Amino acid sequence: MHITKETLDAQAKELLEQLKDKTLSPRDRAQIPLQEMPTQAPEIRVGNMEEVALGYTDNQVRLEAMRCLQCKNQPCIAGCPVSIDIPAFIAEAAKGDYGKSVEIIKKSSLLPSICGRVCPQEAQCQKFCTVGKMNKDVEQSVSIGRIERYVADYAREHDLEKVPPIKPESGRKVAVVGSGPASISAAADLRREGHTVVMFEALHKAGGVLVYGIPEFRLPKKIVEHELQNLKDMGVEIRPNYLVGKTRKITDLMERDGFDSVFVGSGAGLPRFLGIEGENYVGVFSANEYLTRSNLMKAYAVGKAQTPLYQSEKVAVFGGGNVAMDAARTAKRLGAEEVVVVYRRTEVEMPARREEVNHAKEEGIKFLFLHTPLKITANEKGRVNGVELITCELGEPDASGRRRPVEISGTEKVYDFDTAIIAIGNDSNPLIKATTDGIEVNRRGNFIVNEETCKTTLKGVYAGGDIVLGAATVILAMGQGRKAAKAMNAYLKDLA
Amino acid sequence: MNKILAKQQLSKEVFRMEIEAPEIAEARNPGQFIILQMGGDFGERIPLTIANADLEKGSITLIFQAVGETTHRLALLEPGDAIDNLLGPLGKPTDIKKYGKVVCVGGGIGVAPLFPIVEGMKKAGNEVTVIMGARTKDLLIMEEEMRATADDVIVVTDDGSYGRKALVTVPLKELCEEDKPDCVVIIGPPVMMKFAALTTKPYGIHTIVSLNTIMIDGTGMCGGCRVTIGGETKFVCVDGPEFDGHLVDWDNMLLRLGTYKSEEAEAHHRCHIGLHIKEGEA
Ligand SMILES: Cc1cc2nc3c(=O)[nH]c(=O)nc-3n(C[C@H](O)[C@H](O)[C@H](O)COP(=O)(O)OP(=O)(O)OC[C@H]3O[C@@H](n4cnc5c(N)ncnc54)[C@H](O)[C@@H]3O)c2cc1C
Ligand SMILES: Cc1cc2nc3c(=O)[nH]c(=O)nc-3n(C[C@H](O)[C@H](O)[C@H](O)COP(=O)(O)OP(=O)(O)OC[C@H]3O[C@@H](n4cnc5c(N)ncnc54)[C@H](O)[C@@H]3O)c2cc1C
Ligand code: SF4
Ligand code: FES
Secondary structure: OOOOHHHHHHHHHHHHHHHOOOOOOHHHHHHOOOOOOOEOOHHHHOOOOOOOEOOOOHHHHHHHHHOOOOOOOOHHHHHOOOOOOHHHHHHHHHHOOHHHHHHHHHOOOOOHHHHHHHOOHHHOHHHHOHHHHHOOOHHHOOOHHHHHHHHHHHHHHOOOOOOOOOOOOOOOEEEEEOOOHHHHHHHHHHHHOOOEEEEEOOOOOOOOHHHHOOOOOOOOHHHHHHHHHHHHHHOOEEEOOOOEOOOEOHHHHHHOOOOOEEEEOOOOOEEOOOOOEOOOOEOEEEHHHHHHHHHOOOOOOOOOOOOOOOOOOEEEEEOOOHHHHHHHHHHHHOOOOEEEEEOOOOHHHOOOOHHHHHHHHHOOOEEEOOEEEEEEEEOOOOEEEEEEEEEEEEEEEOOOOOEEEEEOOOOOEEEEOOEEEEOOOEEOOOHHHHHOOOOOEOOOOOEOOOOOOOEOOOOOEEEOOHHHHOOOOHHHHHHHHHHHHHHHHHHHHHHO | OEEEEEEEEOOOOEEEEEEEOHHHHHHOOOOOEEEEEOOHHHOOEEEEEEEEEEOOOOEEEEEEEOOOHHHHHHHOOOEOEEEOEEEEEEOOOOOOOOOOEEEEEEEHHHHHHHHHHHHHHHHOOOEEEEEEEEOOHHHOOOHHHHHHHOOEEEEEEOOOOOOEEOOOHHHHHHHHHHOOOOEEEEEOOHHHHHHHHHHHHHHOOEEEEEOOOOOOOOOOOOOOOEEEEOOEEEEHHHHOOEEEOOOEOHHHHHHHHOOOHHHHHHHHHHHHHHHOOOOOOO
16 A cells, blocks of 8 residues: 555654654664655656655654664675765754755765665665664665655755865866766765866766666666766866767877876666567667667657657567666556566565565566567567577576576567567677777776776776676776776875 | 868758868768767767868868758858857768779668768779669769769669669669679668668678768767667767668668657757748758
8 A cells, every 4th residue: 555755654653753752772772663665656646757755754764763773893894895884874864954964975985866866775775774674674674775865865955065175276187988876976085186087978968877878767867967066066068979989098198188087987888688589670779879869869848859769569579687687667657458477486586676576566567587588579670579588497506696586488478569679688898999009908898996996907997886896887887987086196195 | 169161062861061170080081970969958969970071171071951940040150150069070081092993872861971971982092983863863962072082973862853763772783783893881871771781692792881860979988879780789980880781680770779769859849930941941
């Protein structure tokens, strides 16, 4: 049952009154009910592109913050890829000092409004939270991400953010390739040291996957724009429509344009296909294409946008990660009657965030587990009219530790679909490697870097984010961007 | 923002524009293209071939046919106006080298992107014959430039209003029979490229075609431009746009080009209303 934001707030308010002047034992705290995230009602939100999660109310965030035990051993911090001082920021949130709370987060993470929304907390900080352990359920852990989101939104909306101090101009010039989270954080840390920073982005809009991939209903684009505006306010120059490797090579940037150092955050933008028959029929899309049309090109604004959309009734989405969830939920919003996520393992192994899967289910997305596609069929006009699937069972664990899906022969069956979206992952973009001598990559095409410094095999060139890690996460990309910037700042200082 | 320096109407539907873009002008080679986007958040990204570049002026030349919403809007811009977003040069350059005898076949608007290749092939020391075709005389473009550059130019029109009344495949076949070329380059409407490539196939002539699929990013990120080449999937924007014409799965490419036919017809209709262009004229 969907509960409205008003009801959730009223419940929180009442409980907060009761607890106000009491001294609470850890047990009392752990028993405060988890504050549910208010959302748009499913039947409403499938008809719009607006954000699904509405954010806590003031009463809710205070109550949720009270659930934190302020553990001495701080297991949550160990689970955070960038070691945010979680108990400290939660303590400030509990007091209602949201500005101070954000300041604590910003020491470690530059993009709390974004990370609070998209981080897989249940696999990071919240996985280790003592409250979850006491309740024997990770889903009962303190909602660290939701508190983070609240305080970050509050600071942004109330102009509490401070433009970080920038050192006097150093006379050094740095190029940042790409404008995703790795590049945004690298650019900020480089600029703070007083270097001239120019960010080159291939697309006409900056933001990377945050803009072209992750849909508006999960991450409003105005939040990403705000972060990019912060960079501009710091004096970072953003140059869209610039494909490094084609418009200019990295070596030209360094030898001819006077850049002393380069950070590459070009992401994992090469969609993988299945390699099955019929994959190039009309109506088969990579998730990247499907999502880019809708998000970057705004094709969902039918009548306004010039980029057209494919009209679908029955959509099959292959894959089980966040990308698959985003594609499926987008298809639903774009008018498809039936959307089925086809995943070759079971629900337990699905890499998508729990919350996204739950939201997808509430929105009527269907799931077909233990199935994998063999072939896509089409009508005489070459338009998709079906997908042949085969049933799988789980066998021995593979290299990732998850049990390998094994096809059961004789279980092939053709299902009716008019659209197929392939969301089985992305590889790194090969363009820079192909146009730059001296940069070494591994078997999967990821840049090889020094773990401590993110330095590539080419002098003065550093890299981070998905181009190094393979398709990973926003927080890891951000972490690497900062690590690289630190090493680059040291490198530039030594250049003298 | 890239400023439009000059504009010229070449035929009823075809325009030439010179646009300020010093970095692209410097980096580009024959066969490469740009992607442009205009009109704020809601504009479409469309690919156009770089027909020429002027290093001194720091400009590139585009030649385009007004066929749909974005190309119509572009045609309405004047010198002094600017294009919001221009990305390039994209794709791989044409494999220009000394082959010996080269025949360059251009159909309709395809004559424009063919021109820098004709120039390049000539410079590389080839003997170049151009076959250029159009539906009718009014749609023929760049004949003068071609005559000034190539060794020989054969003009054909579908309706016989100018030059020979024939499809480009007719003189192409004659040349294959009488004076077999070492390389054939074909650029034009997909159906024309399909049949021209079929024409050279029995003679085993190295045949290059330039594919004009639907694109979005042009950087290899979406796969929307993919085609089947010799049984393998390739991305036109990064692996192409030029491929061996004998390996292209033309039927699949033609079907994919029609992906949004119904949606675009509607938009085209809307833009005719908005832009006051009479139905039937482009
Ligand atoms: C649909 C989708 C949903 C996701 N959901 C989540 C989620 O919920 N939580 C999470 O943590 N992670 C999620 N991810 C993963 C996360 O978005 C990425 O790990 C992260 O964005 C990587 O950041 P990055 O800075 O390395 O690169 P990207 O964000 O990929 O940005 C790279 C940028 O570089 C540009 N570029 C590439 N080559 C060049 C060049 N040669 N010259 C100039 N510019 C260039 C690209 O156009 C792009 O804008 C999702 C990914 C996708 C696709
Ligand atoms: C690499 C490349 C280079 C190109 N170079 C040139 C050029 O130099 N000059 C030029 O005039 N055109 C060129 N094109 C084609 C040009 O991109 C399309 O005409 C343009 O995208 C149409 O946009 P629109 O919004 O005006 O029309 P839309 O409303 O998008 O389409 C109008 C009509 O054109 C058809 N169409 C759409 N996209 C294409 C396409 N890519 N190719 C053929 N037909 C299409 C549609 O099916 C529809 O019937 C090139 C295409 C590619 C891929
Ligand atoms: S583990 Fe949980 S309860 Fe303990 S400090 Fe971290 S968030 Fe608070
Ligand atoms: S246009 Fe997107 S991959 Fe070619």
